[in-house]
Amino acid sequence: MCKPTPVPSLNASHSGIPTRLEKEAQATKEKTYSLKTLPDSVPRKHPVKLPPNTSQENFDLAITELRKSLVNNDAVEINDKPLVDGWYMEHPNTHDAFHIADQEKLVCSAVAYPSSVEEVQEIVRWANRYLIPIYPISMGRNLGYGGAAPRVPGSVVVDLGREMNKVLRINGENASCMVEPGVSYFKLYEEVQKSGFPLWIDVPDVGGGSVLGNALDRGVGYTPYGDHFANHCGMEIVLPDGSLLRTGMGSLPGPNGDDNPTWESFQHSFGPSIDGLFTQSNFGIVTKMGFWLMPATEHQSYMITFPEEEQFGQIVDAIRPLALKRVLGNIPQLRHAIQELAVTGRPRTDWYSGSGPLPRDVVRDSISKLPVGNISWIFYGTQYGDATSITSQLSLIKKEFAKIAGSKFYLPSDLPPDHYIHSRVEVCSGIPSIRELSWLNWKPNAAHLFFSPITPTNSSDATKIHHLITTLHEKWGFDLFPTLCIAGREIHYITNIVYDRSDAEEKARARKMMKEMIDAAAQEGFGEYRTHLLFADQVAGTYDWGGGALMRFHEVIKDVLDPNGILAPGRNGIWPRGLS
Incomplete structure (x- = not known):
């Protein structure tokens, strides 16, 4: 190789x-x-996938017109080249790099690269004229949820990030910023550092994704500002008819034609608050978004380990009062011990060469050879404030977790420099990292798929969903990698399903397991907060209280705003009238 x-x-x-x-x-x-066994690309089995109900002749005419309307000569590319999955930092915008079905199942016909809001508006008007569906992406790095793949094959992907990637402003006094879709966490962090302002950004586990895109998908990070959409402030949106909308205080013009000075200070305006309608939806294309930044502060990260698998419920019940009282300083993580193996970056075969899920005795034996010894669960937390308050907070936390037999408390200084805790220190202090990519060495040609239900923070509910997911992983033969992100009253139970992209049988099993988990969890009252685009219809269908009242409401909004159904049809299960 x-x-x-x-x-x-x-x-x-x-x-x-x-x-x-x-x-x-x-x-x-x-x-x-x-570990890669796949070639970079293989010959396409099919030519360019045309948009629905579009002939080759009309497609060619439409693309010619689109090219003329955009400034850059290379602003439109036909998707007729070999499909290359690439790597995290070099992902495709033509299909899903982590394809869970056939690589060519969800592909675009072309990619357009607008360089301004006005060009986004022109693309939307063009799509309405030719009735060609478009699929906007910020950067396309929501890997594990579908990446850049359009839900309707043959759609034209509108890649906002390549040309629209500016940090428009950083306000040090207001601790806020305004960004375009192509600004990654890496870039925002670097720009904040250059500004010299003592501010932090909040980052997810890997820092290459779009700040704007992650918030619109209601992603989370790990500082006190970890709810990314809750800490946004102000949006600019191109609607499906090509008109432009600003939300919050941005809807009030500023003096002399400038932006309203309070746009990034107050989330609302006068009348209904509509920002949430543009999260996980296909009601508009967000071209600018404001965010609150966190003032830099002292902090202390730590780790607590627990020896027994069966202590899971006790751990959750210990976390809940600390989280509700906001003693816990951030959105902490509770991880299973198998992740101590995965984040070393060593392949699964280093630990076990058999089939089926890694046996628990193998996990215990392998873990015992690592610095933390024989454990089952790991809690990662961080406290913020001055030294006195951090000491007080840690005293309460240690006291509560000490009630669980065999628990051990560690500071980063207690563990070797290559231990994962040092990555958590960075992420929990707003420094974007790539350590989490170590998981992709677990299998050859590895990809992953997330199953992400929400559960209340109590032992009975958390144990129920954990048992359900564990049982189905055993049934379908997958290793279980659970990460619980705990925001207080609820837990994001993030399940990472790692599979080999070259193995069609393994991918089929992963799809079947995913479908079964969605239905089984819903029957117990647990729904996903976010899902891969292939499963969006199924997940949306589980939110069917009142005979599907919520989806009917979504569909009414969709058909009013987008009567031609051209904007990302099917995204998150929302279909226009003509395609439902």
Whole structure:
């Protein structure tokens, strides 16, 4: 296998890696490529996938017109080349890099790259004229949920990130910023550092995704500002007819034609608050978004381990009062011990070469050889404030968790420099990282799929969903990688299903398991907060109280705003009248 090409830098590409992480990223890519058995691409089985109800002649005419309406000569690309899955920092915008079905199942016909809001508006008007569906992406890095793949094959992907990737402003006094869709967490962090303001951003586990796109998909991070949409402030949106809308205080013009000075200070305006309608929907294309930044503060990360699998319920019940009283400083994580193996970056075969899920005794034996010893669960937390308040908070936390037999408390200084806790320190202090990509070495040609239900923070509900997911992973033969992100009253139970993209049988099993988990969880009252686009219809269908009242409401809004059904039909299960 040839040595992989250099990872693109942030200086050269909006989607690249910052200088401080270049060596780590290259080493990570090389390790992943050393396990790769698939070629970079294979010949396409089918020619260009045309949009629905569009002839080749009309498609050619439409693309010719679209090219003329955009400034850049290379602003439209036909998707007729071999499909390349690439790597995290070099993902495709033509299909899903982590395809859970056939690689060609969900492909676009072309990709358009607008360079301004006005060009986004022109693309929308063009789509209405030709009745060609368009599928906007910020950067297309929501890998595990469908990436850049359009829900309707043959749609034209509108890649906002390549040309619209500016941090428009950073307000140090107001601790806020305004960004375009192509601004990654890596880029925003670097820009904040250059500004010199003592501010933090909040980041998810891997920092390459779009700040704007993650918030619109209601993603989370791990500082006190971890609910990304809750900490947005102000949006600019191109509606499906090509008109432009601003929400919140941005809807009030500022003096002398400037933006309203309170746009990033107050989330609402006068009358109904509509920002939420543009999250996880296909009601508009968000071209600008404001965010609140966190003032820099002292902090202390820590880790608590628990020896027994059966202590899961006790751990959850210990977390709940601490979270509700806001003693816990951030959105902490509770992880299963198998992840201590996965984040080493070593392949599964280093630990076990048999079939089926990793046996518990193998996990225990393997874990016992690592610095934390024989454990079953790990809790990662971070406290914020001055030294006195952090000491007081940690005293309460230690006292509660000490009630669980065999629990052990660690500071980062207690563990070797290569331990995962040091990555958590960075992420929990707003520094974007790539350590989480180590999971992609678990299997050759590895990809992953998320199952993400919500459960109340109590032992009975959390144990019920954990048992359900564990049972189905055993049934379908997959290793279970649970990460519980705990926001107080609720838990995001994030299940990472890792599979080999080259193995059609394994992918089929993953799809079947996913479908069964969705239905089984819904029957117990647990629904996903976010899902892969292939399962969006099924998940949307589980939210059927009142005979599907919520979806009927969504469909009414969709048909009023987008009567031609051209904007991302099917995204999150919302279909226009003509395609439902």
